[in-house]
Amino acid sequence: MLLVIFGPGSVVAALLVGGGRLDYAGVGIIALSFAVVVAVVIYAFGSTSGAHINPAVTIALAVGRRFPWREVVPYLVAQLAGAVIGGLFIVAMFGRRATDLGGVGMTALQPGVGYGQGILIEAFGTFLLLLTIMALAVDRRAPQGWAGLMIGLAVAGEVFVLGPLTGGSINPARTFGPYVANSMFGGDTPWWQFGVYVVGPxxxxxxxxxxxxxxARPVSEVPATAEQGAAGEITGEQLPRPREAATGAEPSAGPPGRPAGHARSGIFGRHGPPGQGR
Known part of the structure; x- marks a missing residue:
């Protein structure tokens, strides 16, 4: 809900201020708004649910066995419902201007961008997002505290480049919410393009x-069973050094007062990062 209000909502606001026109400076402001709301949501709700707010993230992490498949459907329902509510809030705030100016901030293929090209563009943008999530929120080697900021900036980066082509959705829910709200209030909605914003991301x-x-995280270096998460420096049980592995010596214990094998929690707390099962 928050993502749609302050993401697509910023599109409507930029068009309103610009008299119905959106220049590249406006695209930059929209990208910044997306970055801020994504970062805030991650820091606020990361420790509660992983703060996915994106069906593509949920499904991809389930594919990578970092999120339980049994929880995928409830997450998707919550994401899509929140997106629709966010779209309705945009209409409540801007009135008819929400549909008249950019269709509640909806995404659409721009002239000269074909269906297949749109899928490829959205795939590239979401690749950047998940690469950032894996590096900053999932990998146990990640520095602590940077995940929310950098994931938000990754979203801004893709909007800078892809926004003028496809709207830079990289999120099926971000497209779905404004589409539904726009359709409910009589706007012209290109539902035939919705597949681009599902398949690509x-x-x-x-x-x-x-x-x-x-x-980046081969099992030969970091075993698949190793704890994951934005834990800063690795504490507790360390990976065996070559000499220890050869002699069978016990790995080094953690710092005083902390038992071996205990890793310091990152911003995602006990639930782990986006995509890590309970």
Whole structure:
């Protein structure tokens, strides 16, 4: 809900201030608004649910076995419902101008961008998002406290480049909410393009998760069973050094007062990062 209010809502606001026209400076303001709301939501709700706010993130992390499949459907329902409520709030705030100016901030393929091209563009944008999530929120080697800010900036970065082409959705729920709200209040909604904003983000997200595990976090360096999360420096039980592995010596214990094997929680608390099962 918050993502849609302050993301697509910023599109309506920019068009209102610009008299119905949106220049590249306006795109920059929209990207900044997306970055801020994504960061705030992650810091606020990351420790509660992982703060996915994106069906592509949920599905991709389930594909990568970092999120339980049994929880995917409830998460998707919550994400889509929140997006629709956010779209309705935009209409409540701006009135008819919400549908007249940019269709409640909805995304659409711009002239010259084909259906297949749109899928590829959205896949690239979501690949960047999941690469950031994997590196800053999932990988146990991540520095503590940076996940929310950098994930927000990753969203801003893709809006800078992809916004003028597809709207830079990288999130099926972000597109779904404004589409539903716009349709409910008589706006012209390009539902035939909705597949672009489902197939592209899910494909790009899944590829990012798989490639990250193969390239940046190979099992030979960090075992698949190792604890994950934005835990800052690794504390507690460390990976065996070559000498220890060869001699069978016990790994080093953690700091005084902390038992071996205990890792300091990051911003995602006991529930782990986005996509980590309970």
């Amino acid at each position: 899910i494909a790009g997200a899944a590829v990012a998760v798989v490639l990250y595990d193969l390239v």
